[in-house]
Amino acid sequence: MSTRHDNLIDQLEEILEKNRDAEKGYKKAAENAENPSLKAFFIDKSRDRESFNAELKREMVVNYKEIDDEGSFTGTMHRVWMDVKALFSADNDESMLEEAIRGEKASVEEYAEVLNNSDLPASIATILRQQKMKVQEDLAKVKGMEHFK
Structure with a gap:
């Protein structure tokens, strides 16, 4: 297949991996959160990320037949959620x-x-736009939680 095609698959698999990391990070945050509302928010976000991946994987299999669902990437993208998990464990x-x-x-x-x-x-693209919109809504909610600080 073409390099452009392979790069697209890599980008989509990267989103799957980051969502997996985010799911785990939010789960860990829920375990460590003191505020009950914040704990509930983190649990909800963990479930969202799990749902995001299930939806995206289904559509990727339809379009690409095979995906590397558990693979690791050596790309230049920063592993944002790996850092999140480490900081979430700060209690x-x-x-x-x-x-x-x-x-x-x-x-x-x-x-x-x-x-x-x-x-x-x-x-x-439709799935990604919907997920991006949800993440943007979540970002606004998180920013609105300043009173938990």
């Missing part, structure tokens, strides 16, 4: 909120980058 609601903001901003940027790919199938 500090304020640092968890700050890291959630940073992680969500990075997610929005990554979704936008993939959506700029002209080779993206329309069905996958």
Whole structure:
């Protein structure tokens, strides 16, 4: 297959991996959060990321037949959610909120980058736009949680 095609697959697999990391990071944050509302928010975000991946994987299999669902990448992209997981284990609601903001901003940027790919199938683009919109809504919610600090 072409390099452009392979790059697109790599980008989509990168989103899957980052969402997996975010799911785990939010789960860890929920375990460490002191505020019950914040704990519930983190649980909800963990479930969202799990759902995002299930939806995207289904459509990727339809379009590409095979995906590397568990593979690791050596690309230049920063592993944002790996840092999130480390900071979430700090047991500090304020640092968890700050890291959630940073992680969500990075997610929005990554979704936008993939959506700029002209080779993206329309069905996958629709899913990515919806997920990006949800992440943007979550980012606004997290920013509105300043009172938890």
